[in-house]
Amino acid sequence: MITKPKGCHDIYGDQARKFKYVDQVIDDLMKEYNYDFMRTPIFESSELFHRGVGDTTDIVTKETYDFVDRGGRNMTLRPEGTAGIVRSYIENKMYGDGAQPVKIYYNGTMYRYERPQSGRDRELTQFGVEVLGCDDPYIDAEVISIPVNLFKLLGLQEVKVNINTLGDNESRNNYREALVEYFRPHIDTLCEDCQERFKKNPLRILDCKVDCDNPILKNAPKTIDYLNEESKERFETVKKYLSLLEVDYEVNPNIVRGLDYYNHTVFEIEAKVDGFGSNNVLAGGGRYNGLAEQLDGPSTPGIGFALGMGRLIMALDLEKVELPVDKALDAYIMYVSDTEKDYAVTLCQYLRMNGYKIEMENLGRSLKSQFKQADRLNSRFFIILNDEELKNDQIKIKDNKTKEETLVGVDYILYYFEEKLSEELFDELEIEEEIVEGE
């Protein structure tokens, strides 16, 4: 048997319906925020990611899907969305577009060559946002508010928003030096991994799982103490706007994203629900004012975030949030004889073209089984065709809600459906009104 590639998943059935639903909510939300959807290639020249990400970490050396194409070009399946978007922004000279800032969202698959574990796959879907050409601290708050509001809309509750600031380049460098100076005398007391981090990426020591209770780590200097006045003020402004947007957050000085191009605001949103694995960051992002320049573009401020759709669905499942993924049918058409089947085919087509969701029997089952099937598919109406009745242009329809059976003239079917379903709509509207009044 041929199996799926490691770390990939077939998403189908209810799972697929959930993804589709969340996609829809995202599209609607981004419309309200006035962000444009954008699609970039799933693979790019390897250099884009190497330069964007830098080579300080394992990412480039062992965690991308690289291949050489038939023309001898080095290509990489995109491991994240930002680099492609920024590349496109530069290549298409969007900075020259009159309408600035450029606000973009994407929603697509990413590929990472990693050992799969809970919350971590080799193929994953990310929804993300990038705002290019704007350094207003309000935008930082707006970008953070997007996943927060998405979670609100979906009904996800057990999340925690962590924010931090790395400050501008000057502040960041000062801090980095201070941290190195601080850890140098204590290096022997740190875990093996941290000793390695000390050399490669000292900021990451703060994130260590082994040493997190080590007093050396707890008393380490905080980014906030090394901000220059300007950076400090900027951070305060971001926090003000977050409050105005009613985003609950916590300042967490240990949030330092892994890559060098981040500056100023960084944030992560964690899932707090019980049962989540060790990879519990649902969404993360930050400001990257230096990235465009690093990719040969004009100096352009930028900020964005990315959200793992798989982890989001996992969190929703763990919180037992019921998404409205309705797959009920309007009607299921049953028949037994061949002449009835011919009629079923035309009726099926007719009803579908009039906007109804219809299924018919195709496995030659007994009528008894057809009833079971119709019930299983949660069909609102059962249409039972009968040669005798068809001679008189009549069709038997069973309303599966009231269980009442009606003989309907063929010309009146649409009328029958409309009447039944509008009664229902009316009931729903009344319920909604009551809720509004109650508030």
Added chain:
RNA sequence: GCGGUAUUGGUGAAGUGGUUAACACGCCGGAUUGUGGCUCCGGUAUGCAAGGGUUCGAUCCCCUUAUUCCGCCCCA
């Protein structure tokens, strides 16, 4: 890159180095002369992930590979 875990039908699973691989659900058919969700009866595996080895004989022992799940590293 490192470590642990698992892999039996459509599903949940029991099980043993040796004739026909429990049980349950599901599904199909029948009881019901065209009407389901209850009941009863009957049917339902290319044979235990794939390949190799040990053995008179392996689903059960060993090795390899693939995939699963979980952790470390890393985290874009």
